[in-house]
Amino acid sequence: MTEATRLQTPDDLAALRARVVERRSAKKVCVSICAGTGCRAQGSMELLAEFGRQLESAGLDDVELRATGCHGFCERGPLVVIHPRKIFYHSVQMKHVADIIDKTIQHDEVLPALLFRDPKTKQRCEVEGEVPFYAKQQRIVFRHNGIIDPTDIEDYVGADGYVALAKVLAGMTPEQVCDEVEASGLRGRGGGGFPTGKKWQICRNQPGETKYVICNGDEGDPGAFMDRSIMEGDPHAVLEGMTIGAYAIGASKGYLYVRGEYPLAVANLNVAIEQAKTRGLLGDDIFGSGFNFTVEIVRGAGAFVCGEETGLIASIEGDIGTPRQRPPYPAESGLWGKPTNINNVETWTNVPVILERGASWFASIGTEGSKGTKVFSLVGKVNNTGLVEVPMGATLREIVFDIGGGIQKKRKFKAVQTGGPSGGCIPESLLDLPVDFDKLREVGAMMGSGGLIVMDERTCMVDVAKYFLGFLVGESCGRCAPCREGVFQMHRILSRIVEGEGREGDLETLEKLGNYVKASSLCQLGGTAPNPVLSTLRYFRHEYEAHIKEKKCRAGICKELVQFRIDPETCTGCTLCRRDCPTEAITGAKKEPHRIDAAQCIKCGVCYDVCNFGAVEVE
Amino acid sequence: MSRMGVFICWCGANIAETVDCEEVARYARDLPGVYIAQSYKYMCSDPGQRIITDAIQEHQLTSVVVASCSPRMHEPTFRKTAATVGLNPYMLEMANIREHCSWVHTDRRDATEKAKDLVRLLVEKVKRNQPLYEIEMPVTQRVMVIGAGIAGIQAALDVAAAGHEVVLVERKPSIGGFMSMLDETFPTLDCSQCILTPRMVEIMQNDKITLRSNAEVEQVNGYVGNFGVKIRQKARSVDLDKCTGCGDCWNNCMAQNRIHEPEREPECSVASPEIAAKVDAIAAKYADEPGGMVVGALQDIQEEFNYLRQDALTYLSRRISVPLSRLFAVARFYGAFSLTPRGRHIIRVCLGTACHLRGGGSIADTISRELGIGDGETTPDEMFTLERVNCLGACALAPLVTIDGRYHGKMTIAKMIHLIEQCQESGDTVAV
Structure with a gap:
């Protein structure tokens, strides 16, 4: 490292950049490990230390080791990229380190098992750009993320x-x-x-x-x-x-x-x-x-x-x-x-x-009214959770299905929620909507900071609305009455509905109250607080009605309205649900149909989620 | 069976311009328990009052709702009116559709709806009313004043001047209170002793006032006009009739040189030198910041001591000259602060949207069930504290739990139970 001297003129900066670029010649081998929070939580720092140890004992002093920021593909962490070929390995574990050093670094061989396999084409992707998750992205905001070491200013200057x-x-x-x-x-x-x-x-x-x-x-x-x-x-x-x-x-x-x-x-x-x-x-x-x-x-x-x-x-x-x-x-x-x-x-x-x-x-990037790109955090019931940067105007379908890889466990898509607690839920019929500031507002949602939460058939929209309102009840500062009292009352009504105590007229009250709160709150927290309710009422009114009139939660989420049962015809007796049940409510011998004891069942839904045969049903 | 009358007042244009009074009357007529409902231009006028009295007599109404102005204006009027024809006045209530409705709204349709709501509320209230009757009770013509500071002294003197007997009770051996410690008073800079001492003397001289100093009120029962109060007179072993208040006995007392007063806990616990030194270091970090950086200092204190201990806060308050009340307000407002000690292991369950959808709520419930603690609570053995947090920003790992800052992603109920058991056995954080 050169001595940290003050850069007094733009020429000093250019000179430093030239030195950094020269030192980091494109041919040099470099192991770059993602040290974002997602990968750290999956053990990337331990991995980094292990690489350091093994590289040293192998005498490979000239191999650079770099801890970078988040690559965005947190679902498959820890991520490791080997330069100069930029070979992209995902889900790397301690046991792989020796192999990577031996094969990839010393003999320039790729380890196919660690490469990403496109579920559609079954092809292995060697570099990041080939992975479908990255292929459709355009990275402007994230231009350095995952490439430079965030704790080294020279890396930034070099870029x-x-x-x-x-x-x-x-x-x-x-x-x-x-x-x-x-x-x-x-x-x-x-x-x-x-x-x-x-x-x-x-x-x-x-x-x-x-x-x-x-x-x-x-x-x-x-x-x-x-x-x-x-x-x-x-x-x-x-x-x-x-x-x-x-x-x-x-x-x-x-x-x-x-x-x-x-x-x-x-x-x-x-x-x-x-x-x-x-x-x-x-x-x-x-x-x-x-x-x-x-x-x-x-x-x-x-x-x-x-x-x-x-x-x-x-x-x-x-x-x-x-x-x-x-x-x-x-x-x-x-x-x-x-x-x-x-x-x-x-x-x-x-x-x-x-x-x-x-x-x-x-x-030149983006749509008429919204220029540039937008980073979304694509989360929820989607296969590839992570950070996604696309030009404004990309459709929700591209984001959720092409980049996000569709819904987990091949379940059915239900909605995508944008804009955080102040945003709204967008149904399947609007999946081809080009995403920008104005289009989202038209359909009753908003851009917000860019959370994109994917929901599937196992998501209850009433519960989602209640979740957001519960969040806002807790976060309302209490200064103005419409937000403090209005949101609280709306949350109370929703709580009643999910507990099976919904009444005729509740939905009208929610709408009326929601519009009052929107119109009269002091700040945007209250001004947008009713959005999750109003937008779900707009697109998923039938779910509310099923909760109120039939006392049913088809998604199997609202505990008071759900009864799980195992279909004896479909059940193979694999014992998976029995082992995972936290209250030992499931009984049955191996290879025999299992059954659920309703008295002990706490309706956590674990059995429903783990069953590989679809034998657990929501009544 | 209640027979209720509802009378809607137009108040000229005051109400009628924004509220459709006729429609409200029609609506009220259909409410359960309502017998008749009608509207009129000015209910408080003579003809208006006659409408009410006539209706009460003609239809044998048992209760009445008048929807008009604020009860502060005309409740006495209408109650008297009702009483003239024999209705118990407390069976009449008023719905305020002027100050609470027509004057503050512009949309006629919405205002009418609101007026209906207000009327309906009062109709339900009156249904639950019971007739009340005014009776006369003998009153003990004696007054007790508790506390003989300047306010208590003046109150006792005023009541005595009005001709009533007064008992003045004071906990301390001497009366005078805080004012006796002051030199001058705000804003005129009058000499406080010149105001206080003549009144102190007057208390002793006034025949109608009985002073009980060195005494405490133990129990109060009874009701207005007929209280019974128990006073504990503390021993002082001095014959008050002969005592001149010279203070010699006090000054020469072998025991403690003072009259024994029960020991009281100091109001703010005092920070030990070690704690004070740590707070000093924290405060120094923010010394250059304009306006405070209160939040930062509190964060550092919590990191240092695991929670916001009161002695540290009290010390900080003096150190940076920010009122303790404001420090508490800040501490209560932000979710990250805890005013009670936290456990050795802090379990944080993420309940961000992604975690919620993937079952974070069930994980939180599991922890609560296993450890018997709710959000923000600590187990009795001070081992675990549970915190539900909004979002930890690592949604790929949902549902996510952190124990002492270590991330445990893709949590399941079974894994969570296992993790807690491991922590309990080893007494330490578990790496997974």
């Missing part, structure tokens, strides 16, 4: 990092930066979809010397983790974006608000900030331009409403994170009463690449 910042500071006025971002058509990725360039312009035009920029990394939507991956896997891109934004609006101090549940993101961002300071990319007189900028990390403490910008500001100020009335918008009066610009992690990450490659390049 053209900080080029955009150098370009901006060397030859663009703040107005030009705002104009460029506005021309690119970038819209806020946090959910609102407000044009980013315009937002900067408004904040820039406010009077006053002191202004702030904030990066909203309080990724609160359950089931969304794209911001986490970016912060963990490419922290410098976030910092570079914020620095450019700060220059454009005239701020010299920035705050990065990171969710408390993301310790690794905090750690990597801290490392990145320290490195950037040492290199002179944060601090005073960046690139000799006279522009000063510093960034501070603030950790969240587990409050969903702090993702709302005014709540987030209150939280940074050290107060309880209750939102306040807007206007005035933060652009006019934000943190400590000063003009403040807040953007989400993904938005900031888009900024450097727009300025590097130009607004027209960015605007």
